Amino acid sequence: MNKEGMNSYSDTVNELLARYGVRFGIYKNGTFKEQLFPLDIIPRKIGQKEVEYLEKGLKQRVMALNEFIKDIYGEKKIIRNNVIPEEFVYMGSGYLAQCEGVCPAKEIYTHISGIDLVQAKDGQWFVLEDNLRIPSGASYPMIARDICRKSSPAIFEKNAIYENRNYAKMLRKAMDHVNVGGHTVILTPGRYNAAYFEHSYLAEHTGAHLVTGNELVVENDHLYFVDYSGRKEKVGAVYRRISDEYLDPMNFNSESVIGIPHIYDIYRKGNVSLMNAPGNGVADDKGIYYFVPEMISYYLDEEPILHNAPTYLPFYEKDMKYVIENFDDLVLKDVAEAGGYGVVFGQGMTKDEKERFISMLKKEPRRFIAQEVIDFRDIDIFEDGEKVPRKADLRAFVLMAEEPMVWKSGLTRFSRNPDSFIVNSSQGGGFKDTWVLENDLSPTIL
Amino acid sequence: MAILSVEHSDQLYWLGRYSERVYTTIKEFAKRFDSMIELREHDYDEYCKAQDIPNIYSSKDDFIKRYCFDESDPNSIHANLIRAYDNAVVLREEIGSETLAYIQLAIYAMNKAKSSDAPLIQLQRVVDNIVAFWGMADDSIDSESVRSLIKLGKRVERIDLYARMNMGHSELKRELKRLNTRIGRTGLRYSSVKLAHLNYLAEMENTPKDMIIEEIESLFDEDINTLDGK
Ligand SMILES: Nc1ncnc2c1ncn2[C@@H]1O[C@H](COP(=O)(O)OP(=O)(O)OP(=O)(O)O)[C@@H](O)[C@H]1O
Ligand SMILES: [Mg+2]
Numbered sequence: 001m002n003k004e005g006m007n008s009y010s011d012t013v014n015e016l017l018a019r020y021g022v023r024f025g026i027y028k029n030g031t032f033k034e035q036l037f038p039l040d041i042i043p044r045k046i047g048q049k050e051v052e053y054l055e056k057g058l059k060q061r062v063m064a065l066n067e068f069i070k071d072i073y074g075e076k077k078i079i080r081n082n083v084i085p086e087e088f089v090y091m092g093s094g095y096l097a098q099c100e101g102v103c104p105a106k107e108i109y110t111h112i113s114g115i116d117l118v119q120a121k122d123g124q125w126f127v128l129e130d131n132l133r134i135p136s137g138a139s140y141p142m143i144a145r146d147i148c149r150k151s152s153p154a155i156f157e158k159n160a161i162y163e164n165r166n167y168a169k170m171l172r173k174a175m176d177h178v179n180v181g182g183h184t185v186i187l188t189p190g191r192y193n194a195a196y197f198e199h200s201y202l203a204e205h206t207g208a209h210l211v212t213g214n215e216l217v218v219e220n221d222h223l224y225f226v227d228y229s230g231r232k233e234k235v236g237a238v239y240r241r242i243s244d245e246y247l248d249p250m251n252f253n254s255e256s257v258i259g260i261p262h263i264y265d266i267y268r269k270g271n272v273s274l275m276n277a278p279g280n281g282v283a284d285d286k287g288i289y290y291f292v293p294e295m296i297s298y299y300l301d302e303e304p305i306l307h308n309a310p311t312y313l314p315f316y317e318k319d320m321k322y323v324i325e326n327f328d329d330l331v332l333k334d335v336a337e338a339g340g341y342g343v344v345f346g347q348g349m350t351k352d353e354k355e356r357f358i359s360m361l362k363k364e365p366r367r368f369i370a371q372e373v374i375d376f377r378d379i380d381i382f383e384d385g386e387k388v389p390r391k392a393d394l395r396a397f398v399l400m401a402e403e404p405m406v407w408k409s410g411l412t413r414f415s416r417n418p419d420s421f422i423v424n425s426s427q428g429g430g431f432k433d434t435w436v437l438e439n440d441l442s443p444t445i446l
Numbered sequence: 447m448a449i450l451s452v453e454h455s456d457q458l459y460w461l462g463r464y465s466e467r468v469y470t471t472i473k474e475f476a477k478r479f480d481s482m483i484e485l486r487e488h489d490y491d492e493y494c495k496a497q498d499i500p501n502i503y504s505s506k507d508d509f510i511k512r513y514c515f516d517e518s519d520p521n522s523i524h525a526n527l528i529r530a531y532d533n534a535v536v537l538r539e540e541i542g543s544e545t546l547a548y549i550q551l552a553i554y555a556m557n558k559a560k561s562s563d564a565p566l567i568q569l570q571r572v573v574d575n576i577v578a579f580w581g582m583a584d585d586s587i588d589s590e591s592v593r594s595l596i597k598l599g600k601r602v603e604r605i606d607l608y609a610r611m612n613m614g615h616s617e618l619k620r621e622l623k624r625l626n627t628r629i630g631r632t633g634l635r636y637s638s639v640k641l642a643h644l645n646y647l648a649e650m651e652n653t654p655k656d657m658i659i660e661e662i663e664s665l666f667d668e669d670i671n672t673l674d675g676k
Contacts, residue, residue, distance in 0.1 A: 020543055021535070021550045183449070191536050200538035210539050215451040228455040229633055 001155075006382055010041045012151040013144075022143055025194040032192045038430035039144050040381040044392065044412040047440040051408065054117075054125065057306035058396055059404040060296060062113045065130060065283050066400070067299040069109040072282055073099045083298050084291045088315070091366055092288065093336050094133075094281020096244060098251055102268050102279075105178040109277040111239075112174065113398045114138075114411075117306075118376035126309045126374055128393065130292065132284040133276060134241055137411035137431075138167050138397050139198040142205070144433045145409075160438035164409030168205035170399045175208065175237050177401040178273040182236030183225060184208040185216070189242045189258045199241050208239065218262040223272045237273040238263075244278045286335040286369050287313065310372040314365040323370045324358055330370040331421075332357065340424030345373065373421070379432070381414055390414045393423050394434065408436040454540060455595055455634065457533040461541075462599020464530035465549070469576045470607050471497070471523050472569050475514065479566060482506055497521075498610045514569070515560040527556050527572065540592050541583055548579035594631040601625040602662055605644075609658040615651065618658070622648045636665050 001009065014036075023034040046054070071078050072089055079086045089095055114135025116128045145164050149156050175184045186208050188199040203210035209225065216235065217224050224232040240247060246256040251264040267274050282288065290311045293304040312319035312330070323330060327346040334342030349357065361368055378389030392414040397407040412432040413423040423429045450458075474497070482489050490509040494501040499521040503509035516522045534541065534549040552575035559568030580600070587593045605621050607613075622644060629636055640661045647658055 018554070019547045019551060021546070200536070201543070203539035204543060208539075209449065210536075211451065212453070215453060225449060226451065228450050228452045231449075233449050 003385055006041065007385060009152050010382055013039060013041055013147055016147040016151065017144075020143060020147070021197065022140065023197050025192065025196060037140060038416075039140075039147075040383075040414065040430050040432045041148070042380050042382055042387070043433040043435045044379055044394065044410075045435045045437060047437055049440055051436045053305070054396065055406045057125075057304075058115055058398050058406050060300065060302060060305050061115065061127070061130070061292065062110055062398045062400065062404050064292065064296040064299050065113070065132060066108065066110045068295050069132075069277070069280055069283050070103070070107055071299075073102060073279060078295070078298055081298075083294050084288070087366070088285075088287050088291070089282060092282060092285040094279075094283070094285045094288075096252075096279040096281070098264070099277075099279030104267075104277045105180055105270065105273045108178055108400050109280055110283075110398075111178065111275040111277075111400050112171070113400075115396045115398065116393055117396060118309075118374055118393045120374050120376055125306060126376075127289075127292075127306050128309055128371075129286065129289060130284050131395075132280040134243065135395065135397070136195045136198055136241075137395055137413075138171075138407070139201040140431050141409050141411055141433050142167050143201065144431070148433060159435070162408040162436040162438060164407065164434075164436075165205075167397070167407055167409070168202065170401075170405050170407060171202065171239075172206045172208075173401045173405075174399045175206065175239060175275065178275065179237035180271060180273055182223075182234035182272075184237045184239065185211045185225060185235055187211055187213065187216070187238050187240040187242060187260075189246070193241070195241065202239075213242075213258045213260050216260050216263070218260060218266055221266050221269060221271055223260070223263060223266060235272060237275065239275045244281065247274075247278060286333050287315075287366065290369065309374050312370045314361050314368055314370065319370075320361070320365060323361070327354060327358070329373060331373050332361075332368055332370050335367060335369060340422050340427045343422065345421070347373070376421075379412070379414065381430070381432075388418070390416070390418065391421050391423060392432065410434040450540070450591065450595075454537065455591075455632075457537055458540065458592060458595035459599040459602075459634075461530055461533040461537065462596040462601075463603040464526050464533065464599075465576050465579060465596075466600040466603040467526045467607065468523055468530060468552070469573060470604065471526070472573050474611065475523065476566055476569065479510070482510075496611050497607075510565070514565060515556070523569075524556055524560070527552060540587070540589070541596075542586055545579060545582040545586055548575045548582060551575045552579070590631055591633045594628055595634070598625070598628050598632050598634070601628055602665065605662050606659055609653070609655045609662070612655065615648075615653055618653060619648045634666060637667070640665050 017039055018036060022037055024037050025032055025034045068078065078084050079089060110132050112135060114131035114137065116131065117125050118128055119125050142165050186199055186203045188196060188210055190212050200210055211225065215225060217226060223235040225235050226232055242258055245253040247259045248261060248264040249256045249259050250261045263272065264278065266272050289308065290313055293308060296302055296304040312323050314320040314323050330346045332344050332346065376391060379392040380387040381390045392412050395411040397410060399405045399407065412434045413429050414432060415421065415423045415429050478489060478493050490503060490506060491501060503512060512519050513522055515524050517524050517528060519525060531549050531553055534546050538546055552572045555568055555571035555575060559565045559572065562568045583596055584593060601621060601624055605618065605625065608618050608621060629641065644658065644661050647654060
């Protein structure tokens with residue numbers, strides 16, 4: 001495509017994104033603002049061989065993580081066998097004592113997983129993080145694909161690209177698989193949530209009802225949706241987009257006004273499914289991430305297919321020493337933060353800041369992890385009529401039904417800033433569609 | 447199967463009302479605007495009276511600017527459009543992204559009109575989008591109760607506005623007739639006593655405006671005593 005073509009394609013695509021209100025919300029100085037999530041028209045392309053590799057690795061990883069959560073709230077073999085030190089499990093904010101002994105329908109905890117990956121310059125993929133609580137972002141490539149196909153049918157005629165709008169079908173399958181009888185609903189905190197667009201879009205495309213907490217009640221040990229005529233309809237599965245602590249004021253944070261009193265009690269009895277399972281935070285803690293390769297060997301007796309970024313736990317003395325000595329080459333992450341907050345690069349700090357950080361590290365070694373900075377690949381973006389390279393990561397989605405299913409697409413986020421590695425949307429980044437090609441990488445137009 | 451919560455049925459009804467309010471007030475404003483271009487400075491006085499809104503405006507220009515475009519003026523057309531949007535945006539899975547998009551487009555058109563020298567042209571685009579919204583809603587929404595709730599809101603609002611604006615007897619009668627056929631399809635509880643009274647009032651030559659407004663606005667009140675029992 002020539003420059004004019006790209007310009008007009010980009011304009012059309014972004015106009016349609018505005019038409020459909022494709023936004024995400026952010027809080028700035030205490031007020032809620034919605035901004036358009038800019039789409040870059042140049043997609044990330046993943047070839048057939050590569051996707052087969054990723055698919056295997058992702059399935060393996062999610063299976064092991066699911067086993068881990070089951071084990072932690074059950075037998076705790078992995079702790080007893082000294083594979084993971086118990087302080088890492090119980091001290092993390094994601095561990096919930098309330099989940100002890102609770103087993104969800106079909107032993108599935110990780111119904112929807114968002115695995116963040118980057119690809120290094122030599123082509124090697126690294127997992128940066130496993131999001132197992134409420135990973136968001138799948139709706140954006142779905143609607144982007146829809147819009148792009150309308151805006152330039154020719155591109156899709158000439159390239160054999162896997163459909164990605166089937167995400168809704170996959171999600172529906174995952175919902176139906178654990179539904180214990182009744183309707184399926186998507187529970188949203190409300191329209192002032194950052195991901196409200198996604199909640200409503202997924203509801204539209206899965207046919208599940210979008211509800212807020214006050215539209216559901218627990219009665220006689222079951223969950224009901226109350227119809228406007230007063231009729232009560234049983235609910236068998238809740239894809240909840242509110243976090244554990246706000247889910248049920250009777251069992252978790254008692255101040256919560258967006259949750260449903262007693263929903264956790266009936267979940268415990270197996271009378272409703274919650275997706276994802278409460279307590280998953282124990283496995284997507286940035287500290288636990290370090291142990292995922294060990295989990296894979298331990299539970300599945302397999303070699304890990306996907307690699308972690310080389311990671312250090314200042315909790316171990318040896319690692320602390322390494323971190324202090326190599327501070328400039330590392331990226332440090334606060335295990336309790338997300339959304340790109342609490343991620344700092346040693347290199348960018350002043351001497352003073354470093355010293356302060358290191359003393360904090362010594363005081364609270366469990367609070368941080370350190371990683372080698374991965375010089376991950378740039379992907380071109382189209383900006384002001386030019387192609388310019390920018391850092392981009394990939395969030396891959398794995399859904400669980402009978403078998404784990406890997407979505408043949410994903411959310412590629414990029415940094416708008418040429419010098420930055422931080423791609424998070426809350427930090428001003430944009431997104432790209434992710435094409436999985438039916439053949440191996442072949443020359444394509446874009 | 448379409449199941450609707452109280453919240454959503456409420457939002458559908460108000461989406462119908464606010465979309466109608468924007469539509470009819472723009473049309474009414476457009477009529478007046480023409481006469482205001484070179485005519486009497488205080489024509490808007492009368493307009494406010496007819497619309498039953500407080501005249502808080504200091505001049506013709508102030509009126510045009512604030513009545514049309516000031517989001518913080520609760521009686522402005524813009525504020526009403528935002529209310530329509532606030533209801534629509536939480537109804538995506540009921541009304542569909544395609545239908546919702548027209549309310550979004552109306553918002554963009556309104557913002558454009560605000561900074562335009564010839565606001566009527568852009569306001570016409572707002573109207574175009576509202577009409578497209580209604581058309582798309584009618585065409586693409588499968589659930590009869592969902593469609594009917596929007597339409598019911600539209601009818602109720604129109605009757606209210608027509609009464610306020612002293613619109614002719616025959617227009618009112620026409621709208622009431624449409625309300626009568628629609629109301630039963632919504633599944634909403636309403637007062638059939640009040641509806642019968644409204645039908646009676648509309649037959650009168652000098653339609654008593656205040657009574658009509660009172661009855662239409664309380665048609666769905668909670669503690670209603672319906673003829674058809676509980
Ligand atoms: N080891 C690393 N090398 C280079 N860049 C990194 C590294 N780790 C993180 N980043 C950059 O920082 C971003 C945020 O990192 P990470 O995903 O760990 O944080 P987060 O706060 O959990 O963000 P989110 O929850 O939105 O995924 C990554 O997407 C990546 O762009
Ligand atoms: Mg991340």
